[in-house]
Amino acid sequence: MDEPAVLTGELEAPIEDVDEQLALAARSDPNAFGQLYRRHRLAVFRYLRARTTTADAAEELTAVTFERALAAMPRYRASGGGVLAWLFRIARNAAIDSGRRRSTTPVFEDVEDRRATIAPERVALENEERSTLVAAIDRLTPMQREAIHLRYAARLTAGEIGAVIGKSDQATQKLLSRALATIRENYRVDD
Amino acid sequence: MSTTDDRLETSLFDLFAVQPHAAALGRLDERIDRRLRSWTPRSAGAARVARLRPGRRAGVIGLLAAAFVIAGANGSLKGLYFFLAGPFDTPWHRGVEVNQSQLVDGYRVTIDRAYADATSLALAISVVDELERPGTTQIEAFSTIVTDEAGEYSSGWGAVSSPDGAFAAVNVAWKTPAVLPLPSGTRTIHVELPFIRVRDDSIPPPNADEVGWDPWHRVAGPWTFDFEIDVDGGTTITPDIVTEVDGLAVRVTRVIAASSVVRVEMQVEGGQPGDQWWPYGKIEIRHRGEVLSVVTQSLKDDGSAVLMTDGGVSDASGAWTITINEVERGDTRLVGPWVLRFDAP
Numbered sequence: 001m002d003e004p005a006v007l008t009g010e011l012e013a014p015i016e017d018v019d020e021q022l023a024l025a026a027r028s029d030p031n032a033f034g035q036l037y038r039r040h041r042l043a044v045f046r047y048l049r050a051r052t053t054t055a056d057a058a059e060e061l062t063a064v065t066f067e068r069a070l071a072a073m074p075r076y077r078a079s080g081g082g083v084l085a086w087l088f089r090i091a092r093n094a095a096i097d098s099g100r101r102r103s104t105t106p107v108f109e110d111v112e113d114r115r116a117t118i119a120p121e122r123v124a125l126e127n128e129e130r131s132t133l134v135a136a137i138d139r140l141t142p143m144q145r146e147a148i149h150l151r152y153a154a155r156l157t158a159g160e161i162g163a164v165i166g167k168s169d170q171a172t173q174k175l176l177s178r179a180l181a182t183i184r185e186n187y188r189v190d191d
Numbered sequence: 192m193s194t195t196d197d198r199l200e201t202s203l204f205d206l207f208a209v210q211p212h213a214a215a216l217g218r219l220d221e222r223i224d225r226r227l228r229s230w231t232p233r234s235a236g237a238a239r240v241a242r243l244r245p246g247r248r249a250g251v252i253g254l255l256a257a258a259f260v261i262a263g264a265n266g267s268l269k270g271l272y273f274f275l276a277g278p279f280d281t282p283w284h285r286g287v288e289v290n291q292s293q294l295v296d297g298y299r300v301t302i303d304r305a306y307a308d309a310t311s312l313a314l315a316i317s318v319v320d321e322l323e324r325p326g327t328t329q330i331e332a333f334s335t336i337v338t339d340e341a342g343e344y345s346s347g348w349g350a351v352s353s354p355d356g357a358f359a360a361v362n363v364a365w366k367t368p369a370v371l372p373l374p375s376g377t378r379t380i381h382v383e384l385p386f387i388r389v390r391d392d393s394i395p396p397p398n399a400d401e402v403g404w405d406p407w408h409r410v411a412g413p414w415t416f417d418f419e420i421d422v423d424g425g426t427t428i429t430p431d432i433v434t435e436v437d438g439l440a441v442r443v444t445r446v447i448a449a450s451s452v453v454r455v456e457m458q459v460e461g462g463q464p465g466d467q468w469w470p471y472g473k474i475e476i477r478h479r480g481e482v483l484s485v486v487t488q489s490l491k492d493d494g495s496a497v498l499m500t501d502g503g504v505s506d507a508s509g510a511w512t513i514t515i516n517e518v519e520r521g522d523t524r525l526v527g528p529w530v531l532r533f534d535a536p
Contacts, residue, residue, distance in 0.1 A: 028472055030227040032229055033230075041219060046207050049207075049209055056215075062219060063219055063222050067223070070223075070226055070227070070230060105325065130202075133202055133204070152200075155392070155406075180199065180388040
């Protein structure tokens with residue numbers, strides 16, 4: 001059996017195309033844009049949080065990203081990387097425009113942590129590990145760090161990341177491989 | 192056994208998996224909702240409008256009016272249905288209780304309610320991972336095979352709510368009957384879900400060179416259900432009227448009007464050989480002066496289109512007016528309007 005069409009009347013389309021179909025609908029339908037926003041606001045926030053120094057800055061840039069996306073929505077056309085790449089290109093440009101670029105990865109100390117209920121000694125240990133990981137990410141080149149943010153904060157695929165940063169799939173995969181290798185050299189995980 | 196690479200990737204996902212304060216999310220939602228309320232898509236100045244001219248054949252573009260699907264992380268599972276808006280609330284609010292549940296490998300799938308009329312069958316389906324498997328971040332269940340006495344329903348459309356936590360979600364699935372219109376009476380419905388889909392973010396890509404890695408995977412069932420449902424057969428009208436603007440004609444071939452949904456079948460004809468145009472932008476359907484909101488458009492290669500409304504009519508007789516404001520072929524649009532009027536007995 002084929003996957004059902006999702007939100008598209010009788011068109012046959014795989015579920016992976018939900019975002020693309022929503023984006024096409026959102027060119028003229030605010031409700032569809034609202035659903036796109038709900039689906040991806042957290043990923044956009046997390047990506048921007050990785051690029052900014054405070055949660056307030058990430059919140060503001062997340063709002064700016066979706067406001068710009070809304071303004072550009074009627075002109076949206078499906079292209080390489082799909083609507084996610086399109087959305088994160090807007091987010092990336094918003095971060096660059098804001099001048100809030102920073103050279104290091106924030107530690108997120110001012111943001112609610114989903115593991116806040118873990119025992120205090122465990123949190124301390126994890127904080128130490130996280131600081132080591134953050135320091136390892138800081139040693140990356142800006143482009144490697146960008147790829148890491150898009151992969152692990154935004155959870156984009158290599159193809160989508162390539163569409164955001166203007167590289168081929170292959171080049172993006174190499175970029176990610178090198179970035180992970182560099183982190184691995186500077187971050188030891190105890191088994 | 193996890194490898195060092197696995198643990199590094201897990202640590203990276205974990206590092207960035209921050210949760211904004213609820214107040215921050217609330218402010219964001221309010222700001223975007225405010226923008227949406229004042230947004231006028233496709234204003235006259237923004238739309239690129241052209242006169243009819245030969246051009247490249249366009250691909251099929253599906254449009255619809257989707258719904259807000261909003262759910263709180265800790266909300267009641269059934270309560271998620273109440274956040275479904277637009278056409279998505281039909282199976283729940285206008286449907287009848289089915290309440291059939293089946294557990295396979297710890298995944299419980301329940302058909303909570305169902306709705307049927309002359310145009311379609313709609314199912315409200317909830318899914319719960321009762322084992323709450325680690326790594327699961329989202330779950331969905333609306334890939335259905337539906338049959339009745341007349342045969343297999345074709346794929347319609349569906350939606351899944353934001354997850355209720357990681358382990359539960361509600362879904363709606365709309366199916367088109369093998370026979371249209373579906374006549375009034377009781378039908379015996381057989382529903383099979385051959386699989387559900389689960390998103391597991393704990394499994395990183397096999398290696399950094401993996402192309403097209405997808406955290407969603409199928410979990411095989413099947414989950415099967417049988418129930419009876421009464422169908423509102425509605426009224427079928429075949430006006431077969433046509434109106435033309437600048438050599439481009441829009442023809443309405445059939446209208447199936449039921450109490451909760453109206454289905455309008457139409458065709459765009461004319462233009463240069465090899466070109467195909469489709470309805471675009473705002474489409475208005477009025478019955479006795481009341482506007483019926485169009486929520487889905489299904490467009491096919493031959494220029495035919497099916498429109499579905501959110502809301503129907505109890506009595507289809509009287510004056511109908513269907514207005515197509517624009518048609519589209521790829522990046523080119525032609526402004527009408529094409530206004531089609533007819534009376535139903």
